[in-house]
Amino acid sequence: MNDRETRSPGLERLLLFSDGVFAIAITLLVIEIRVPAAGPDPGEAALGAALLALLPQLIGFVVSFFLIGQTWIEHHRIGRHLAAVDVGTLWWNLLLLFFVAFMPFSTALLSEHIASRIAVTVYALSFAGLGLAKAGLWRHAVRGGQVKAERPVVRGISRRVWATPLTAVLVAAAAIAGVPFAFVGFALIPPIAALLRRLP
Amino acid sequence: MNDRETRSPGLERLLLFSDGVFAIAITLLVIEIRVPAAGPDPGEAALGAALLALLPQLIGFVVSFFLIGQTWIEHHRIGRHLAAVDVGTLWWNLLLLFFVAFMPFSTALLSEHIASRIAVTVYALSFAGLGLAKAGLWRHAVRGGQVKAERPVVRGISRRVWATPLTAVLVAAAAIAGVPFAFVGFALIPPIAALLRRLP
Amino acid sequence: MNDRETRSPGLERLLLFSDGVFAIAITLLVIEIRVPAAGPDPGEAALGAALLALLPQLIGFVVSFFLIGQTWIEHHRIGRHLAAVDVGTLWWNLLLLFFVAFMPFSTALLSEHIASRIAVTVYALSFAGLGLAKAGLWRHAVRGGQVKAERPVVRGISRRVWATPLTAVLVAAAAIAGVPFAFVGFALIPPIAALLRRLP
Amino acid sequence: MNDRETRSPGLERLLLFSDGVFAIAITLLVIEIRVPAAGPDPGEAALGAALLALLPQLIGFVVSFFLIGQTWIEHHRIGRHLAAVDVGTLWWNLLLLFFVAFMPFSTALLSEHIASRIAVTVYALSFAGLGLAKAGLWRHAVRGGQVKAERPVVRGISRRVWATPLTAVLVAAAAIAGVPFAFVGFALIPPIAALLRRLP
Numbered sequence: 001m002n003d004r005e006t007r008s009p010g011l012e013r014l015l016l017f018s019d020g021v022f023a024i025a026i027t028l029l030v031i032e033i034r035v036p037a038a039g040p041d042p043g044e045a046a047l048g049a050a051l052l053a054l055l056p057q058l059i060g061f062v063v064s065f066f067l068i069g070q071t072w073i074e075h076h077r078i079g080r081h082l083a084a085v086d087v088g089t090l091w092w093n094l095l096l097l098f099f100v101a102f103m104p105f106s107t108a109l110l111s112e113h114i115a116s117r118i119a120v121t122v123y124a125l126s127f128a129g130l131g132l133a134k135a136g137l138w139r140h141a142v143r144g145g146q147v148k149a150e151r152p153v154v155r156g157i158s159r160r161v162w163a164t165p166l167t168a169v170l171v172a173a174a175a176i177a178g179v180p181f182a183f184v185g186f187a188l189i190p191p192i193a194a195l196l197r198r199l200p
Numbered sequence: 201m202n203d204r205e206t207r208s209p210g211l212e213r214l215l216l217f218s219d220g221v222f223a224i225a226i227t228l229l230v231i232e233i234r235v236p237a238a239g240p241d242p243g244e245a246a247l248g249a250a251l252l253a254l255l256p257q258l259i260g261f262v263v264s265f266f267l268i269g270q271t272w273i274e275h276h277r278i279g280r281h282l283a284a285v286d287v288g289t290l291w292w293n294l295l296l297l298f299f300v301a302f303m304p305f306s307t308a309l310l311s312e313h314i315a316s317r318i319a320v321t322v323y324a325l326s327f328a329g330l331g332l333a334k335a336g337l338w339r340h341a342v343r344g345g346q347v348k349a350e351r352p353v354v355r356g357i358s359r360r361v362w363a364t365p366l367t368a369v370l371v372a373a374a375a376i377a378g379v380p381f382a383f384v385g386f387a388l389i390p391p392i393a394a395l396l397r398r399l400p
Numbered sequence: 401m402n403d404r405e406t407r408s409p410g411l412e413r414l415l416l417f418s419d420g421v422f423a424i425a426i427t428l429l430v431i432e433i434r435v436p437a438a439g440p441d442p443g444e445a446a447l448g449a450a451l452l453a454l455l456p457q458l459i460g461f462v463v464s465f466f467l468i469g470q471t472w473i474e475h476h477r478i479g480r481h482l483a484a485v486d487v488g489t490l491w492w493n494l495l496l497l498f499f500v501a502f503m504p505f506s507t508a509l510l511s512e513h514i515a516s517r518i519a520v521t522v523y524a525l526s527f528a529g530l531g532l533a534k535a536g537l538w539r540h541a542v543r544g545g546q547v548k549a550e551r552p553v554v555r556g557i558s559r560r561v562w563a564t565p566l567t568a569v570l571v572a573a574a575a576i577a578g579v580p581f582a583f584v585g586f587a588l589i590p591p592i593a594a595l596l597r598r599l600p
Numbered sequence: 601m602n603d604r605e606t607r608s609p610g611l612e613r614l615l616l617f618s619d620g621v622f623a624i625a626i627t628l629l630v631i632e633i634r635v636p637a638a639g640p641d642p643g644e645a646a647l648g649a650a651l652l653a654l655l656p657q658l659i660g661f662v663v664s665f666f667l668i669g670q671t672w673i674e675h676h677r678i679g680r681h682l683a684a685v686d687v688g689t690l691w692w693n694l695l696l697l698f699f700v701a702f703m704p705f706s707t708a709l710l711s712e713h714i715a716s717r718i719a720v721t722v723y724a725l726s727f728a729g730l731g732l733a734k735a736g737l738w739r740h741a742v743r744g745g746q747v748k749a750e751r752p753v754v755r756g757i758s759r760r761v762w763a764t765p766l767t768a769v770l771v772a773a774a775a776i777a778g779v780p781f782a783f784v785g786f787a788l789i790p791p792i793a794a795l796l797r798r799l800p
Contacts, residue, residue, distance in 0.1 A: 015613060016616060019613060019616050019617045019620055023620025023623075024620070024624055026697070027620075027621050027624040027625050027628065027700075028624075028628075029701070030701055030702060030704055030705045031628060031704060031705075033705050035705065035708040035712050037712065038713060044716060044717060044718050047713055047716055047718050051709075051718070062698075065698050065701065066694070066698075069697070069698075072694075073691075073694070076610065076613055076614070076617075
């Protein structure tokens with residue numbers, strides 16, 4: 001059996017457009033990192049120090065790259081189980097892509113102000129928006145009968161999509177409460193997703 | 201029945217190339233928003249004020265993101281009903297993509313000069329050009345017999361494609377007449393499209 | 401008959417990757433145009449004058465957009481007649497994409513120095529390289545038996561692919577000879593292509 | 601026989617997303633090259649000298665373009681032999697794309713500091729990471745039974761994937777040892793790949 005045959009071209013284009021936005025956002029992250037200019041002192045020590053000073057930017061890049069990448073993997077999982085799209089799906093997906101396209105900004109903000117509560121909170125809230133849009137997209141597709149999958153698979157995804165917004169809200173709360181480097185809390189997404197999926 | 205089989209690879213490539221341009225233009229919007237640099241005063245209040253000062257840019261980003269997104273959804277609707285492409289279609293589509301690719305510039309202009317009549321007029325006129333190119337593309341495809349759809353569907357699209365250029369011209373006129381924040385008029389596109397479609 | 405079935409996934413990926421590079425290069429052109437900053441004098445007259453001063457940049461953007469667009473249409477035409485790819489095709493195509501990816505730079509150079517002989521010459525030569533790579537790609541594919549098309553179609557394309565490099569070399573020569581605005585000569589590509597195709 | 605039919609949509613999306621990241625990274629390289637501004641002295645000689653001063657940047661662009669391009673060709677070769685994907689493949693591929701997306705930064709660093717040991721070492725190490733991720737992706741796919749190819753083809757690829765990380769480590773070692781222009785050593789990748797493939 002070939003499941004391609006049951007997929008509409010409208011769905012394929014939705015996924016391709018989404019892949020484009022994900023690919024561009026994830027690749028644009030790096031252009032916010034400015035290479036140290038060749039100054040009057042061209043010594044190796046000066047360049048080494050300048051590169052070390054870029055460490056917060058590099059951390060921001062790595063964190064956002066893998067968070068967007070993991071979101072893409074989840075979007076990929078959702079896409080595999082869609083059999084059709086309606087206009088509502090297009091708009092929910094557009095909302096999700098809005099938050100994806102916003103990530104280069106919130107990442108640059110976080111990188112430039114890595115110790116600031118406001119920066120971490122903005123970053124975490126924009127990621128919470130991304131997670132909520134993804135959960136909304138899935139819910140809309142399930143209710144509209146556009147999902148073709150076994151019941152346990154649907155239930156598993158219906159739960160694990162909440163891991164991202166939940167974690168992001170926790171990170172935002174921790175940042176507001178003044179916890180330093182609260183963004184490392186994003187590493188909890190995979191275990192929280194696994195936990196949610198196994199709830200009775 | 202599988203409608204993929206009746207679609208030519210030439211058409212698929214046209215849609216993929218277009219999706220690429222849409223995806224890139226929509227994602228590039230954000231890089232025009234400059235993150236406030238870490239200044240000598242690293243206080244949270246200073247960062248909060250700097251972010252508030254970015255509000256016009258953020259509004260520009262949100263408006264353009266959803267206007268381009270809505271244009272993509274309309275392009276998607278047109279693409280679903282195309283069964284073939286000729287060289288004329290390629291050129292009409294290229295003209296449409298020209299205005300899509302121009303949006304990051306007109307958006308940045310609007311964001312930087314959100315109270316300026318000239319900026320709003322340039323923005324609205326470039327959006328009118330986008331709408332006219334889309335209407336021209338559809339008309340060309342219908343006349344050339346490249347559209348495969350029921351008559352009422354064709355008639356519905358033939359009318360609703362005029363909603364964007366009509367609204368954009370109204371916004372430009374309002375901006376020239378000095379109406380402040382004329383660009384919020386773009387929110388009228390969906391009701392105008394619905395109205396046009398229902399005309400006798 | 402469905403010609404999709406005879407196309408290999410290797411070929412499809414080549415075309416998709418190429419479409420990506422074309423779409424990005426064509427969309428990146430605009431970010432070289434800097435929006436006039438909101439200065440101390442926020443008057444409409446100042447903004448109008450600043451926009452007029454951007455005219456050379458806008459001309460460069462329009463010229464390059466349609467030249468790349470036309471190259472994409474030719475690449476699209478070549479792609480329709482390919483039935484397979486080998487490693488040589490991949491490398492010829494990569495060389496073509498190199499010149500496509502270089503266009504945002506040569507366009508910005510032309511825009512910034514629109515009256516300079518050197519700028520027009522660099523622009524025209526990089527476009528000549530693009531045209532030569534496209535001709536080389538086609539020749540390689542024809543010789544390697546990767547093209548599936550009627551003989552007259554093959555002959556027509558084998559001739560018209562020379563229109564771009566020929567025109568570009570003429571433009572470069574005119575620029576070196578000091579002809580102002582030599583780049584308008586690129587408008588000759590379509591008639592030269594039509595002429596070449598009809599040669600006995 | 602049509603090998604498309606045996607390919608899952610999940611695999612196609614993986615390849616499309618990857619193509620997007622490759623296409624964007626390879627096209628973003630050029631925007632790091634700043635066009636000389638029109639200064640007070642608009643003479644041709646001044647522009648010629650300014651362009652000559654960009655030579656290191658142009659070299660960095662050319663080297664990285666063809667290194668990324670060659671990596672894409674190898675990724676293309678791997679993709680042709682995949683018949684399925686699992687979550688592990690998605691993550692290995694994401695790691696590979698991380699190093700691809702990092703290339704515009706390491707290229708700009710190399711271009712700006714072409715004589716610096718640190719810059720060449722960072723560049724070479726990031727390329728070594730790219731090569732290792734590619735080798736890991738292939739190894740994971742082979743072990744997981746996701747590869748459908750003749751044994752000698754599998755063995756050939758299993759060997760040649762080591763050419764990139766091996767060469768990159770040699771270049772890094774040479775740079776650390778103070779060999780000037782060590783990055784030209786990357787030209788050894790094709791012969792090393794050919795050599796590795798022929799080992800008994």
